[in-house]
Amino acid sequence: DQQVKQNSPSLSVQEGRISILNCDYTNSMFDYFLWYKKYPAEGPTFLISISSIKDKNEDGRFTVFLNKSAKHLSLHIVPSQPGDSAVYFCAAIAGSEKLVFGKGTKLTVNP
Amino acid sequence: DTGVSQDPRHKITKRGQNVTFRCDPISEHNRLYWYRQTLGQGPEFLTYFQNEAQLEKSRLLSDRFSAERPKGSFSTLEIQRTEQGDSAMYLCASSRPGTGFYGYTFGSGTRLTVV
Numbered sequence: 768d769q770q771v772k773q774n775s776p777s778l779s780v781q782e783g784r785i786s787i788l789n790c791d792y793t794n795s796m797f798d799y800f801l802w803y804k805k806y807p808a809e810g811p812t813f814l815i816s817i818s819s820i821k822d823k824n825e826d827g828r829f830t831v832f833l834n835k836s837a838k839h840l841s842l843h844i845v846p847s848q849p850g851d852s853a854v855y856f857c858a859a860i861a862g863s864e865k866l867v868f869g870k871g872t873k874l875t876v877n878p
Numbered sequence: 879d880t881g882v883s884q885d886p887r888h889k890i891t892k893r894g895q896n897v898t899f900r901c902d903p904i905s906e907h908n909r910l911y912w913y914r915q916t917l918g919q920g921p922e923f924l925t926y927f928q929n930e931a932q933l934e935k936s937r938l939l940s941d942r943f944s945a946e947r948p949k950g951s952f953s954t955l956e957i958q959r960t961e962q963g964d965s966a967m968y969l970c971a972s973s974r975p976g977t978g979f980y981g982y983t984f985g986s987g988t989r990l991t992v993v
Contacts, residue, residue, distance in 0.1 A: 771920070810882070810969055810984030811921065856920050864909065865934065866982070868920030 770794045771859050773869035781877055786844040788872050790857030793838065797859040801866070802831060802842045805854045814855075815842070847876045880904070882985035884970050890991045891960055898956045899988045903972030910953050911982070912945055913969040914938065921969055927953060960992045 772791045780786045790800075798819045803811035817824040817831045817840065824831050830843045844851055857869040883902040891897050903910050908929050913921035924943070925935045929950035939945070942960075947953040957964055967987040 773920075808986060810971070810986050812984070813982060858920070863934070864911070864926050865923040865936075866913075866921070868922070870918060870920050 768793070769869075770797075771857055771867050771869040773857055773872050775872050776870070777873040777875070779875045779877060780847050782849055783846045786842075786847045786851065786874055786876065788842040788844075788855050788857075788874065790840050790842075790869055791838055792840075792859055794859070794861060794867075795838070796861040797867075798862060799860045800831070800833060800840050801858045801860070802829075803856040803858060803868075804851075805856060805871070811856055844874075847874075849876045849878050852876050882970055882972050882983050884968075884985040884988050886988055887986065888989045888991075890993060893962060893992055894959055896956065896958045897960055897990060898954050899968055899970075899990075901953045901955070901970030901972075901985060903952070903970070904974070904983055907972035907974045907983075908950065909973045909975075910947055911971040911973075912953070912955055913971065913984075915967040915969060915987070916965075924955075957990075960990075962992045965990055965992045 770793050801816040802814040804814045805811045815826050815829045817833050833840045852875050854871045854873050856871045858866045885900045911926040912924040915921045923936050924939050925945050927947040942958045945955045967989050969987045971982050971984045973982050
């Protein structure tokens with residue numbers, strides 16, 4: 768059972784435009800949601816998070832939106848840069864130390 | 879802060895052989911985690927340690943898998959009688975007290991190929 772779902776395996780955007788990565792979840796007990804970025808041959812790197820009591824968190828070019836009623840979150844990157852090209856993982860946590868990851872979305876930002 | 883170090887980076891082994899991976903966490907990080915990532919999937923939790931105590935194990939960690947963290951410093955993950963389905967990237971992460979998942983730092987992983 769996939770508790771965290773990223774239904775788009777890939778996304779391609781032009782440099783300077785907005786990238787929107789989506790994530791759906793099924794477990795209503797999740798209390799934090801996180802986005803990780805992964806380059807090839809490296810481990811995932813923490814990018815941004817949001818508590819389940821918030822609906823938006825912003826950090827520079829990155830904003831995460833949470834819609835609890837729809838069990839949906841999204842990561843917005845504005846403006847997108849070629850260096851943002853990577854695999855982005857959505858993850859969630861429910862009162863423990865265990866992160867539950869989605870399958871990832873490969874973002875390509877074209878110059 | 880030299881990051882989380884994993885060794886080896888790559889391992890090719892024949893089916894049925896035993897393999898052992900090592901993870902050196904960031905010093906003073908008392909929590910250490912192992913995850914496994916197979917092709918096309920996100921990382922999946924295997925187990926975690928607080929100091930030397932193994933506090934949680936996933937059902938993915940069959941009896942062929944064993945993890946240790948003697949003295950609460952480095953950790954080893956051993957797979958006995960490897961199978962082709964064990965082929966994956968094995969990721970280690972560590973965090974320090976009070977930071978929880980915010981302080982999670984992943985290593986670059988050990989890629990295991992079972993032939």
